[in-house]
Amino acid sequence: MVKSSCYDNGVKKGAWSEDEDTKLRAYIQRYGHWNWGLLPKFAGVSRSGKSCRLRWMNYLRPNIKHGNFTKEEDDLLIGLHKKLGNKWSTIAAKLPGRSDNEIKNRWNTHLKKRTQNEHTESSNEHIRTLEYDQATSKENHVNKTNLQHQPEVGTLFAGVSTESPSDSSLTEISSCQLSGSDSAVFSDFTPQTFDEELVGNFWSEPFLTDIDSITSSGNNLLSPFNFVNEFSSQYSCQDLMMTDDQCLWSMMDSYIENNIFLD
DNA sequence: AAGTCCATCAACCGCCAATTG
DNA sequence: TCAATTGGCGGTTGATGGACT
Structure with a gap:
């Protein structure tokens, strides 16, 4: 572009x-x-x-990621946004390799609508919480792994x-x-x-x-x-x-x- | 093929907080 | 203490390309 x-x-x-x-x-x-x-x-x-x-x-x-977000990243982003709101820089700090701008764009162009739709399905709430917990633990692992190569x-x-x-x-x-x-x-x-x-x-x-x-x-x-x-x-x-x-x-x-x- | 609409995302803008002198 | 400067953040804009008519 x-x-x-x-x-x-x-x-x-x-x-x-x-x-x-x-x-x-x-x-x-x-x-x-x-x-x-x-x-x-x-x-x-x-x-x-x-x-x-x-x-x-x-x-x-260095180490900035470009391209598609993984499902794990999306789930993590959704969970963090639910928890933190539009604190893009704070969220970015928890998503290795993603800039606040990229995360903001991702939210506004993809996830905002998705979560608005899902919001009506309250039954999904429990699942998302579980996914978030899993993603967080995965992210911690990724963080530790990334530390080895900089x-x-x-x-x-x-x-x-x-x-x-x-x-x-x-x-x-x-x-x-x-x-x-x-x-x-x-x-x-x-x-x-x-x-x-x-x-x-x-x-x-x-x-x-x-x-x-x-x-x-x-x-x-x-x-x-x-x-x-x-x-x-x-x-x-x-x-x-x-x-x-x-x-x-x-x-x-x-x-x-x-x-x-x-x- | 041409025109229009729409989604995407890089970049800009304005405000605020922290720092400095 | 205060004004000026600098850095950072979040909202918004606008160019682009693809989908659609």
Whole structure:
């Protein structure tokens, strides 16, 4: 389903192109979403931050499922909607791999009518409750199984490191990747899994280990970490830590101008 | 074959809550 | 404490394609 696109004050609207998807996916997988408002500029897409966030959450993020809902998913959705109402994000958290938008659409286009019809058949109530209980226990099992394979998410932390515990200016930026909506991205991680698979990388991987491959491969992704890395050749970590925000941002802006807008 | 209707779903919009300075 | 900013949520829109006449 392809929608036509248009521009509004330089911000593109409408359907996302393959190229935009590629840019956004590559950027977030490498650097995470440290600030949705600034991300489009860094990722090189002419979209609003909101639009980027939506595209990532609903379509591009790892482990997102597309296509038909299974009967189990439908039953679970019906049960959860009965229990929670239109709390789509809450329901989405309990349906692994489904976005709130997809669940909302599923409800409005398929299940709403179905349940309205079924509502008259009160005898089905007991059956649905039983199905819901079964689906919930199944879902718990699926959750545990899914935890064993999360190949792509770890790359979100590829640009994250702590050379030393005192390098707080960098880790502070990095920690932003774990805030807000990441609870959705990582919602199917247990703390244990998180510790083993993510925190391990978070605290031990060298800072931007693949920065050389990024620059040498002609990949023009622009990263705040890339920026810091470049300036670290001129400034020590301590210098950067002591740099006030305004100065840091003016340095960042000149970097952006030189590397993106002059291309 | 052409026109119309309808279901689907990606994307947008506006509001609210949390965070920050 | 308060205003500004940011992120997230839920409702709604509109382009598209298939079914129907």
